[in-house]
Amino acid sequence: MNETSHILDANMMPGQLLARGVCRHMATQGFVCIEEFTPAKGLRVDVIALGQKGELWVIECKSSKADFQTDKKWEGYLEWCDRYFWAVDMDFPTDLLPEGTGLMIGDSYAAEIICMAPESKLAPARRKVIIQKFAMNAARRLHALRDPMARVWG
Template structure:
């Protein structure tokens, strides 16, 4: 890894993401924060045992999940994305620019991102969460964010299950 690549490596990563997936994650999170005023969380464990690549939280409490697909093989071998839709108001796939958009279901939202920026290619349908699920997700994200900040401030108390 070059010095430039290591400088772009996020502090909070669990080591399972490919370099392409990390670049896409960075760009889509920048885009969501800048354009949609959303706070983003990466690698979020869900109560169904799945792990969302990116969860974006809007200022009115809306929750979007972004599933990053870095290659055709990554998309073909992963059929768990349906399970994320129960935890968000909108669901998107996000791909790097070089990956063909035609492989993704046209019934789902689609974003494109590189290491610097992102954009929405196709908007996702709006399927509002039930009140109880929204409350559970908001509490989860608040606690996760606080735990991650605490782990950065005091690494000796860092919990590995939140990264």
């Protein structure tokens, strides 16, 4: 690990570090991810993952018991994905997590699926909307990285 990665890690919150490990794992499974994605007004998921066949998974990263207990919106995320997962670290009390959801255990470098989430396929129209939103979001973020002044012109 180089000096730059230590600086980046120091500036990230525990949930962001966990999300990074989740995204790394998902990449090994052929998915692409966006962190802090808004599927609908008032909702913000930690990670949305898009698979090669158009499957959409939502992964909520919980860095502590308190973080989990204050999350009141998670059930609203179910209608925006084919599979829903919790991602937590090794010390998290997983018996708190609701049944009928998936589980990943991870850290800032990797994650592993411990329990596959049940599948609940999205309607084709909703899938199209989310995939378009995913593409637009990804393109905007890439453009902002390449041209930080782009917002001034648009």
